[in-house]
Amino acid sequence: MSLTKLIERLLQLVPVLLGVSxxxxxxMALTPGDPVEIMIxxxxxxAEQEAQMRRDLGLDxxxxxxxxxxxxNAVQGDFGTSFYHRRPVSEVIAERLxxxxxxxxxxxxxxxxxxxxxxxxxxxxxxxxxxxxxxxGSLLGVSLPGFWFGILLLMLFxxxxxxxxxxxxxxxxxxxxxxxxLLLVDSLLRGRLDAFADAARHIILPAITLGLPMTAILTRVxxxxxxEVMRTDYITFAEAKxxxxxxxxxxxxxxxxxxxTVSVAAIETGSLxxxxxxxxxxxxxxxLGRLVVESIFxxxxxxxxxxxxxYAVTYVxxxxxxxxxxxxxxxxxxx
Amino acid sequence: MTxxxxxxxLLSVSGLRTVFETRAGSVFAVDGVxxxxxxxxxxxxxxxxxxxxxxxxxxxxxxxxxxxxxxAGEIIFDGRDLRALSPAEMRMxxxxxxxxxxxxxxxxxxxxxxxxxxxxxxxxxxxxxLPRSEPARRRAIRTRAVEMLGLVGIPSPDERLxxxxxxxxxxxxxxxxxxxxxxxxxxxxxxxxxTTALDVTIQAQVLExxxxxxxxxxxxxxxxxxxxxxVAEHCDRVxxxxxxxxxxxxxxxxxxxxxxxxxxxxxxxxxxxxxxxGQKIQPIEGQVPELIDLPPQCRFYSRCALxxxxxxxxxEMRRVGPDRQARCIRTRKEVGA
Numbered sequence: 001m002s003l004t005k006l007i008e009r010l011l012q013l014v015p016v017l018l019g020v021s022x023x024x025x026x027x028m029a030l031t032p033g034d035p036v037e038i039m040i041x042x043x044x045x046x047a048e049q050e051a052q053m054r055r056d057l058g059l060d061x062x063x064x065x066x067x068x069x070x071x072x073n074a075v076q077g078d079f080g081t082s083f084y085h086r087r088p089v090s091e092v093i094a095e096r097l098x099x100x101x102x103x104x105x106x107x108x109x110x111x112x113x114x115x116x117x118x119x120x121x122x123x124x125x126x127x128x129x130x131x132x133x134x135x136x137g138s139l140l141g142v143s144l145p146g147f148w149f150g151i152l153l154l155m156l157f158x159x160x161x162x163x164x165x166x167x168x169x170x171x172x173x174x175x176x177x178x179x180x181x182l183l184l185v186d187s188l189l190r191g192r193l194d195a196f197a198d199a200a201r202h203i204i205l206p207a208i209t210l211g212l213p214m215t216a217i218l219t220r221v222x223x224x225x226x227x228e229v230m231r232t233d234y235i236t237f238a239e240a241k242x243x244x245x246x247x248x249x250x251x252x253x254x255x256x257x258x259x260x261t262v263s264v265a266a267i268e269t270g271s272l273x274x275x276x277x278x279x280x281x282x283x284x285x286x287x288l289g290r291l292v293v294e295s296i297f298x299x300x301x302x303x304x305x306x307x308x309x310x311y312a313v314t315y316v317x318x319x320x321x322x323x324x325x326x327x328x329x330x331x332x333x334x335x
Numbered sequence: 336m337t338x339x340x341x342x343x344x345l346l347s348v349s350g351l352r353t354v355f356e357t358r359a360g361s362v363f364a365v366d367g368v369x370x371x372x373x374x375x376x377x378x379x380x381x382x383x384x385x386x387x388x389x390x391x392x393x394x395x396x397x398x399x400x401x402x403x404x405x406x407a408g409e410i411i412f413d414g415r416d417l418r419a420l421s422p423a424e425m426r427m428x429x430x431x432x433x434x435x436x437x438x439x440x441x442x443x444x445x446x447x448x449x450x451x452x453x454x455x456x457x458x459x460x461x462x463x464x465l466p467r468s469e470p471a472r473r474r475a476i477r478t479r480a481v482e483m484l485g486l487v488g489i490p491s492p493d494e495r496l497x498x499x500x501x502x503x504x505x506x507x508x509x510x511x512x513x514x515x516x517x518x519x520x521x522x523x524x525x526x527x528x529x530t531t532a533l534d535v536t537i538q539a540q541v542l543e544x545x546x547x548x549x550x551x552x553x554x555x556x557x558x559x560x561x562x563x564x565x566v567a568e569h570c571d572r573v574x575x576x577x578x579x580x581x582x583x584x585x586x587x588x589x590x591x592x593x594x595x596x597x598x599x600x601x602x603x604x605x606x607x608x609x610x611x612x613g614q615k616i617q618p619i620e621g622q623v624p625e626l627i628d629l630p631p632q633c634r635f636y637s638r639c640a641l642x643x644x645x646x647x648x649x650x651e652m653r654r655v656g657p658d659r660q661a662r663c664i665r666t667r668k669e670v671g672a
Contacts (some may be wrong), residue, residue, distance in 0.1 A: 022555055233442035240396055240437075241457050242430025249458075250555065254449045331499040 009320050013313065020312040021071065021305065028301050029063045035083050035299035057083055072307065079309075080302035085296065089306045093288060098181030099169055100280070100287035106184070106203050107211035107214045111268075115215045116261065119222025123230065123257075124249060134219055141216025146275055150209040150282040157205060164201050167284030174198040206283040210275050214268040220266045226257040259329050266322030270315040343414065344456060345523055345555050346372040346395065349507070350409030353387075353394045358402075360627040364390040364403070366579040371654075377549060377556040379566030379587060381602065382576035385623050389557050390548075392525045396435055397425045431461035434516035438528035440508035443513075444500035451496030454480040454515050461519035483514040506537035510544065517548060524549070525557045530565065542569050546655060563602055567591055572658075575599045578623050578634040581652065585659030589616070593660035597639045633663070641665045 036053050054060045058069065073080060073267045079089040122134040158166040159281055165171070170183055174195040184203070187195035229235065238252040276289030284290075288307060295303040327333050344470045353365040365387040372378050378581060380388045394405050397417065402618040410417040423526060445453060459465070462479075466472045466643040477496070484492030487510040499509055509529060516524060526545060529537035546569050549556045558570055566587055568575050573590050577596065585594040594600040601619035621638035633646040634638070652660045 233437050233439065234445040236398065237435075237443040238439050238445065239398055240430060240435040242426045242428070242460055242519075243456060244426065244460075247456070252445050252448070253512070256445070330447065331449075332501050 008183065013316055016316055017309055017312055018288070020308060021074070022067070024305055024308045025063070025067050028299070028304060031118055031299070033299050034081040035059065035276035035301065038298050039083070056184070070302075074309075075307075079306035082295075082303045083300045084303070088301045092291070092303060093306060093310065096286060096288045096291045099285060100276055100289055102169075102182045103203060103206055103210060103280070103285060103287060104185060104269070104276065105182075106207040106216070106316075107272060107275075108265075110268055111214040111218060112265065115218035116222050116258070118218045119261075120226055120249070120254065120257075122219070122223045123226035130224075134223065138219045141212045141219075146213070146278045147211055147282050149212060150206070150279055153205045153209060154282070164205055164278065168200050169286060170195065170199050172203075206279050206285050210272060210279045213275070214265070214272065217268055218261055218265055222257060222261045225260045226253060229253045229257045232256075255329060259326065262325045262329060263322055266318045266325075270318050273311050273314060281316055344371040344428070345374045345413055346370065346396060347409075347411045348391070349411075351394060351410065352406040353399055353403060354391050354406045354518060359629075362626045364626060364631070365394060366626075366629075367534075368408075368576070368579070369636055370395075370574065370581075372555050372557055373572075375549075375553060375555055376571040377546070377558055377637055378574060379570030379573040380557060380559045381561060381566055381573060383561055383576075383623060385626075387579040388576045389420070389527055392435070392527065392557060392559060396429050396433060396525070398429075418534075426615065427461065428430070430521075431459065431519045432521055433523045433525065434521035435525040436509075436512045436516045436527060436529055439506065439532040440512040441532070442504055444508060444513055444566075447501055449497055449499055450503070450511055451477075451480055452485075454496075454511075454518050456544075457515050457518040472544040476595055479518065483518045484511070486509070486517070486548070487514040489514070494668045501607060503550050504535055504547060506540060507540050509533060509537070513541070513544065513548070517552065520552065521554060523555045525558065527559045528563070529558070530560070530598050538565075543584045545569070563591065563606055575602065579626055580662060581660075582663070583659075583661040584652075585656060589656065589659060595659065595666040596663045597641055598635050599661075601638075635663075 033112075035057065036059065039053070040050065042113050048192065051060070058066060061069070081087065082089050085092050118134050119226060120129075122131040124314055125131055154166060157164045174187075174192070176183070176186055176190050176192055176195050179189050183199040187193070187199055235248060239250045243252075271317060273289075276287060277293050278289075279285065280287045280290035281293050288310075292304060292307045294300075295307070344445070348368065348370040351365055351368045351370075353364060355362040355364055364385075368387065368391050368466070369380075370391065380391070382388045390399070390403075390582050393399055393508075394408075395410055395412075395417070399405060405418065408418075412433065415428075417425065420428065443449060444450070458476050458479050465475050479498055481492045484495060489495055489507060489510060496504075500511070503511060503537065509532075513529075524545070529545065530541055533541060545556060545558070547553075558566065563573075570587050572585065573583075573587045573598065574581055575590070577598050583590060583594065583599045585595075590599060591603065594603055598619070601617070604617040605619060606622060619638055624634060625636065630647075631649045633650045636642045636646050639646070641663075643665070650664055652662050653666070655661045655666055
């Protein structure tokens with residue numbers, strides 16, 4: 001992994017971000033609905049006042065002019081002011097981001113921790129009851145829509161059984177002084193096990209809902225690639241060496257079988273970004289996903305624009321991380 | 336190699352039947368095979384694809400997996416019945432006392448692990464004499480790994496331990512696989528088609544290496560191949576397999592000079608030879624029969640020029656010389672006798 005490669009990757013970001021900005025700008029401009037009208041709502045406001053609002057928000061200029069202004073500011077790190085919050089977009093996003101990062105990380109960890117062992121066991125005990133359950137389960141996991149599955153979980157665990165909270169990140173009485181703004185981490189750092197348990201109880205359902213499709217896909221990918229690897233000559237040779245079955249499976253087979261899993265996991269982590277919007281809305285999770293959904297409804301152009309750019313950067317970076325992991329697992333590939 | 340009454344064969348397989356259950360029926364890939372490998376000798380096992388030569392020795396190694404299974408037979412290695420061993424005991428024999436190399440080293444070596452790691456785990460799994468303390472243990476394993484790579488002729492073995500299989504040439508990879516197999520100081524090496532994937536010039540080097548190491552380490556070698564030329568040059572005795580059975584067995588020189596089974600004769604006839612330039616190579620007509628629901632008759636019947644009505648019954652191995660057997664009732668009359 002050389003520095004030139006890193007710089008090359010970062011430079012590749014430039015056209016991607018430019019393209020994404022243009023597309024989002026055009027799409028927002030073409031979407032029916034006017035932010036000023038939405039803000040005014042039923043209030044009685046003179047045409048004069050309305051024109052003033054439009055000028056304040058910079059919406060009186062033609063689209064191409066607005067785009068150039070946005071680009072000029074964005075290059076200098078200024079993404080504009082949220083129409084709705086009347087504060088810098090970057091500030092608003094920064095407030096909501098930790099919640100989304102925390103939720104995504106927990107979903108990712110849950111997905112990896114269940115899908116890889118499940119895929120391995122399903123492959124090793126091919127056609128067993130467990131394999132069949134995993135196959136059916138992963139088919140369901142891919143097919144179930146997140147909003148529906150999330151509501152189902154809520155009804156069962158929060159409403160009927162009343163075991164878990166319905167919404168939010170943490171209860172008021174458990175609030176703690178932030179350090180990293182990731183509540184699970186902060187509560188441990190502050191030694192507040194009660195707050196940790198409380199945060200965990202809040203995050204578990206949304207994390208399961210968010211991670212389910214990824215778990216399903218990764219289970220299938222791991223199972224398939226494990227089955228493929230177990231048929232190779234190097235597994236036969238490893239067995240002929242008289243190694244224990246454990247060693248053959250975990251050292252010889254799994255390292256090779258994980259190569260496709262890692263690539264798919266990176267792409268799927270990117271798709272968690274989209275899943276976040278739905279899951280955060282269903283579970284009232286105060287993260288970026290819900291913020292973006294709300295902003296789209298009120299045509300809060302600057303915020304949507306900045307958030308989408310952030311998604312794009314994240315996506316490209318995830319792929320970059322996948323490439324690095326790929327070379328770690330597969331010595332035949334050099335970046 | 337002479338066989339004295341005092342020394343039992345190192346490996347003695349009798350009546351081995353290995354079956355693969357398929358939807359179409361049971362495939363008897365190995366059907367009543369007897370093998371004797373004597374101490375210190377090189378036994379060549381010849382036959383075309385599907386003759387059962389690889390399956391026979393995979394059975395010996397205990398590497399047959401479902402849908403395959405060993406249906407019958409006895410596998411005695413150095414006085415021990417391998418089929419009666421527990422999985423853990425069998426694991427010590429497999430790789431430890433009987434080692435195996437596969438046809439293509441490119442696919443047999445794990446692409447994701449360094450060559451050093453792949454040798455080290457073999458030593459670790461089978462050497463009870465390693466030091467107890469971790470650093471000393473590691474040093475001993477490393478020394479041993481370097482020694483093994485040197486033994487098979489890899490230049491600067493010390494540095495190459497850290498490299499991955501794809502960083503070596505085909506011939507070097509084959510040498511590495513041999514080094515791994517021999518790292519546990521086995522008493523029997525089963526080399527499954529060790530040269531098929533290699534260039535002709537490299538083939539000779541690898542076979543030379545195996546022959547040298549056999550003498551040096553005093554082990555027995557089973558050389559599975561479809562090349563009678565290789566057998567002629569490197570093996571004391573040869574066993575010819577056809578359709579899951581042994582059809583001929585004996586000292587290499589005698590079998591080649593005077594084959595007693597029409598199939599062996601056919602194999603010899605299909606080798607291109609320089610002194611017969613201009614003449615057409617004689618292929619064996621027809622195909623190996625499907626190994627499902629075989630009629631109880633000579634398996635070579637459909638392809639044999641000498642076949643007659645008396646071949647339509649089960650044919651047993653018959654003694655055709657002091658140390659030779661063949662599975663043909665017509666040998667004495669027509670085949671080269």
